[in-house]
Amino acid sequence: MNRRKSAILAIALSLGLVLAGCGADKPADSADDDSTETTEAGTATEGAFTVKLSADGIEVPAEISAGVVEVTVETDIEEGEVNFTKVAAGTTEEDFRAAIASATSGGEIPALLEATAGLHGTQQIQIPEGDLFVWSDPPRGDEESEEAEGEAAAEGEEAEGGGEEDKPDPAAFIVATTKATGDAEGEIPDTGSITAKEYSFDVDVHAGEEKFYFSNEGPDQLHHVVLVDFGDIDKKTVEDNLEAFLQTEGEGEPPAALKDVDPEKAFAVGGSGVFTPGLGGTGDAKFESGNTYAAICFLQDRTGGAPHVFSKGMRTVFTVE
Numbered sequence: 001m002n003r004r005k006s007a008i009l010a011i012a013l014s015l016g017l018v019l020a021g022c023g024a025d026k027p028a029d030s031a032d033d034d035s036t037e038t039t040e041a042g043t044a045t046e047g048a049f050t051v052k053l054s055a056d057g058i059e060v061p062a063e064i065s066a067g068v069v070e071v072t073v074e075t076d077i078e079e080g081e082v083n084f085t086k087v088a089a090g091t092t093e094e095d096f097r098a099a100i101a102s103a104t105s106g107g108e109i110p111a112l113l114e115a116t117a118g119l120h121g122t123q124q125i126q127i128p129e130g131d132l133f134v135w136s137d138p139p140r141g142d143e144e145s146e147e148a149e150g151e152a153a154a155e156g157e158e159a160e161g162g163g164e165e166d167k168p169d170p171a172a173f174i175v176a177t178t179k180a181t182g183d184a185e186g187e188i189p190d191t192g193s194i195t196a197k198e199y200s201f202d203v204d205v206h207a208g209e210e211k212f213y214f215s216n217e218g219p220d221q222l223h224h225v226v227l228v229d230f231g232d233i234d235k236k237t238v239e240d241n242l243e244a245f246l247q248t249e250g251e252g253e254p255p256a257a258l259k260d261v262d263p264e265k266a267f268a269v270g271g272s273g274v275f276t277p278g279l280g281g282t283g284d285a286k287f288e289s290g291n292t293y294a295a296i297c298f299l300q301d302r303t304g305g306a307p308h309v310f311s312k313g314m315r316t317v318f319t320v321e
Contacts, residue, residue, distance in 0.1 A: 047184050048072070053080045055139050058176040066129035068186030072122040077139045081273070083118035084125075084180075085133040096133055097170035102304075104137065105167040109222060109302040116222055117281060118273035124189055124213075125273065125281030131179050138172035189213055189282060194272070194295060196223035199312035201297075207289035207320050211282050218277025221301055223308070227285050228294040229269040230261060238292050239317045246296075246309065274299060287320040294318075 052059035053075035060082075073082045087096055091112045103109040117125045192205035192212040198221055205212050216223045230238045241255040248254045254261065270285030287293070295316045297308040308314035 047186065050074055051082050051134070053077060053082055053136055053174070055174075058082065058134055058136065058174055060134045060176050060178045062178060064127065064178055064180050065182055065184035066127050066180040067182075067184035068124055068188060069127050069184045070122065070124050070186070071119055071127075073120055075120075077136075079120065080139070081118055081120035081136060083116070083135050083273075084127055084178075085113060085135060086115040086128060086130060087133060088112040088114060093133075093175065094170075097173055097175065100135065100173060101167050101170040106300050106304065106307075107167065108304045109300070111302070114276070115279060116274050116276045117279050119281060120273075121284065123273070123282045123284075124186065126275075126279045127180050127184075128279075129180050129182070132177065134176045134178055136174045138168055138174070188280075191282070192287075194225050194283075196225065196297065196314075198223075199297070199308055199314040201225065201295040201314070201316040203295055203316060203318045205285070205287055205320060207287050210284065210286050212272075212285055213280060214272035214275070214283050215280030216275040216277050220277065221308075222274055222276055222299050223297050223314075224272050224274040224299060225283065226267070226271040226296045226298055227269045228266050228296060229288070230258070230266060230292045230294065232290060233258070233261070233292055235292050235317050235319050238294060242294055242315060242317065243310070269293065289320055292317065292319050 047065055048070040049061050049064050050072045051074070053073055055077060071082075073080065075082075085096070085100075087099075088111065091099075095112060099110040099113050103113060115128060117127060119125055189211065192209045193202075194205065194212055194214050195202040196214070196216045198218065214225055237257050241257045244255045245258045245261070253259070269287075270283055272283035273281055275281065295318070297314040299308055300306065301308070301311070305311055
């Protein structure tokens with residue numbers, strides 16, 4: 001995901017919508033690597049389990065169930081999320097850390113990151129069978145974030161396509177390991193749905209829903225959805241002004257038609273984790289009847305570059321009945 005230094009996208013990122021992954025092959029060398037921050041919390045029974053995340057590490061059961069599983073993240077990190085990552089055979093923890101540092105800063109998403117599923121709070125996600133890396137972004141306080149944004153603006157950094165200047169320290173990521181076995185045989189919840197394709201969304205949601213199921217039908221790229229609530233503004237007005245609204249990045253004047261939209265409130269409606277094709281999971285959102293929403297993907301292609309919303313026009317505006 002591209003960590004653009006902007007007020008609007010900072011709000012989007014604060015939803016915990018960060019590159020995540022699921023795994024099948026055991027990460028080479030990880031079990032004996034002293035740098036791995038992990039504490040076993042016992043072995044989870046088939047089905048639901050809890051992961052504990054703090055700045056000091058991740059407590060994850062030594063074994064979890066594969067399939068559709070309800071996972072709860074308990075954390076003292078604001079907007080903390082946990083990600084499960086499948087990697088190519090032979091991938092070391094050092095390789096893995098370098099890969100996620102690139103992927104979460106808008107750069108290349110290396111092929112060694114084979115599948116993705118991540119969450120914050122309590123969600124139902126699809127977890128493939130195998131040995132997994134479990135990880136989270138380095139926590140950053142508000143003051144540090146504001147300082148970094150100020151430095152970026154002063155230096156005139158171009159964050160549209162991500163790059164080395166945005167890349168976090170690979171050693172700062174919080175990393176652990178676990179094994180997913182068997183099949184939880186959970187069912188995809190019967191709720192509203194948002195389906196990502198390349199490069200568009202199919203949306204079928206209803207007023208009042210507090211959960212929806214997001215799935216990525218690919219075929220190749222990673223996707224997620226960020227939902228933006230534009231209240232009672234009509235659909236065509238939002239469609240005509242959405243890109244300009246996002247491009248202002250909270251620094252310039254928004255388009256006149258959307259000048260009364262509060263970005264913090266608009267982006268607070270909800271979203272999903274990140275998934276590779278064939279995977280999915282629930283996300284949180286409460287939809288209001290008659291309101292207009294935008295479904296947006298802020299991820300980049302595996303080769304890196306600008307977010308899909310800008311480079312591929314991956315945004316869908318809809319009104320909830």
